[in-house]
């Protein structure tokens with residue numbers, strides 16, 4: 001039904017009419033539910049559930065359910081859902097993306113479909129942009145659901161497994177995408193079913209969905225284990241890089257965030273390490289290590305890409321300005337940065353499980369989302385995820401004034417203008433939010449504001465613990481807040497009444513972001529709920545954004561520009577130029593997302609197979625586990641027989657077969673002379689006879705205490721170890737696939753083919769290892785465990 005509905009959604013305007021009518025129907029029910037007592041409202045849950053059990057479908061009860069939630073909200077939070085919020089709620093309920101302007105109250109809109117969907121009892125997940133919002137929304141919106149008799153859970157990082165399980169059992173669970181994704185990955189590594197924390201993937205509402213499916217699309221979640229590589233080399237190469245000079249020893253391509261050694265640089269390394277050719281295969285490890293050291297030295301910036309807290313590196317998400325919980329740089333880069341910063345070097349990691357956020361959300365029966373900035377990516381949402389975007393009108397007309405950008409030739413002109421603008425608006429008493437793209441930049445502007453004695457608060461990843469307090473003050477008279485993108489998506493700055501009369505919050509953007517959507521989010525902190533406000537970007541052509549743009553085109557433009565005496569670019573059409581740069585960069589990003597998405601698909605399917613295989617082992621009872629084990633061994637034996645007695649040859653390979661079989665059945669005394677004369681069926685029969693003996697031994701083994709679980713661990717251990725190896729191999733394979741094709745062939749098809757063949761090989765290796773090690777394991781007193 002959902003697919004049909006989504007097709008229907010494509011015809012957006014027709015849809016809007018239909019949704020209007022539904023909202024109207026809810027309005028007509030208002031009087032009826034107003035007359036209900038609190039208890040009666042609460043009991044509606046049971047009534048709806050009965051109706052669903054009796055065969056009604058959700059669309060038959062949706063208007064009543066929405067009316068009930070609205071009534072509860074009026075009583076509990078004193079907030080009455082606007083009609084546009086009801087409309088957003090219907091879109092979400094049907095698995096679409098509701099484009100609702102910033103500040104329209106998406107959080108409250110989500111309470112409607114989450115109640116309705118939770119009635120089925122399979123759990124609803126609400127994904128917020130960060131943990132601060134998850135907690136805020138759970139505590140606030142949760143009151144409505146609890147009032148209506150539902151349970152509400154909060155899932156945040158650092159919780160014990162038992163607490164997480166409790167959060168997931170709730171009817172509605174709030175949390176961030178990464179936390180849900182990591183829980184899923186951890187669930188794929190448990191050795192007992194009861195250790196899992198999630199209970200399935202039913203219905204999810206993703207707030208700020210463009211942030212998750214677009215901005216974060218290129219960052220996978222990775223659970224890494226230690227592989228225990230040495231650290232000394234990192235220290236040596238980091239030290240060595242300090243003497244390297246840009247454009248002499250290495251070159252930087254900002255566009256692709258990469259740095260390369262020049263010939264001179266490579267020779268320097270070769271001399272220092274006493275080798276002939278750095279690029280020889282035998283120096284692969286050194287080359288890899290020193291390339292990462294170069295990246296750490298030349299590309300990765302402290303207080304931009306990462307911060308150091310308690311002598312440890314934490315990654316900063318440039319789209320949200322927040323620390324990326326639980327993530328570290330992969331492939332030795334983390335260690336290279338630690339060495340550069342003279343920190344203790346952590347053990348190098350090997351991928352144990354990985355998933356991209358998009359693929360995680362594709363696990364759900366139904367996904368829906370909301371955001372104030374979906375429209376620019378409407379086509380991508382449809383093409384990649386088959387998610388329709390429906391634009392919901394605002395409740396009140398938007399009166400915010402978005403002033404044209406001021407574009408300066410250089411940074412000095414820009415900062416002067418920012419300071420002038422802040423002083424002028426500050427004198428009027430209006431609160432100001434200055435949005436920056438990094439901690440480094442915030443600190444720079446802070447110095448200038450201090451010089452002119454403008455008091456200000458600073459919000460960024462290092463001051464995160466004070467976030468709620470800083471935000472609470474930010475809408476008051478005379479307040480100036482300097483913030484990274486942390487004050488972006490979801491941040492709700494409440495204005496004092498006096499401030500509304502002065503003209504509301506003024507926002508200054510100090511850099512255009514790589515994506516216009518992020519600019520929209522920053523502007524969206526002002527003019528919420530029809531309130532007054534204004535915004536303006538004050539930028540310079542020296543901003544980082546322009547580093548990503550084609551160098552020659554940039555130079556050509558710079559030659560043509562005319563500026564006034566303050567350095568403000570007046571022609572030719574600076575705003576048009578900036579828009580073009582931003583669009584070009586967005587297109588590049590989209591191409592690379594599509595590339596990654598295609599590569600991920602093969603691996604995603606394989607993960608599904610492996611995880612299903614694990615789940616089967618987790619769920620089997622001891623006796624069935626034996627059968628499963630014998631099946632593995634039987635398959636392996638049959639494959640061996642076919643291998644050495646291929647169908648159409650007369651020349652069997654008995655001695656090699658016996659050798660391989662003797663790994664599985666070491667006590668068997670088979671002579672080559674017995675085999676040479678036998679035909680293939682007899683060989684197979686004999687091997688199966690040995691298997692039957694093994695079955696008997698298993699039965700004895702079965703009597704031993706807890707043997708079922710030990711056996712489970714044994715099998716899972718072999719599955720997991722091979723899967724980890726495979727993931728590692730696939731990472732290498734992915735790197736080798738360029739955006740362009742090889743000759744006439746489609747690179748993705750080649751990749752898929754290779755990925756499939758390696759996967760099948762891995763499945764065979766799992767059977768082989770289990771077959772070969774099983775007897776050994778039984779004889780060693782079955783003590784082998786899953787950690788290794």
Ligand SMILES: Nc1ncnc2c1ncn2[C@@H]1O[C@H](COP(=O)(O)OP(=O)(O)OP(=O)(O)O)[C@@H](O)[C@H]1O
Nearest residue numbers: 079080081082102103104105106107108372490492
């Ligand atoms: N029906 C309503 N009546 C009155 N106030 C409301 C209503 N709905 C939401 N609000 C208020 O509007 C403000 C904005 O709400 P919220 O932060 O949920 O917006 P949002 O759409 O999520 O914004 P963003 O896109 O920035 O995340 C909040 O202060 C909220 O309390």
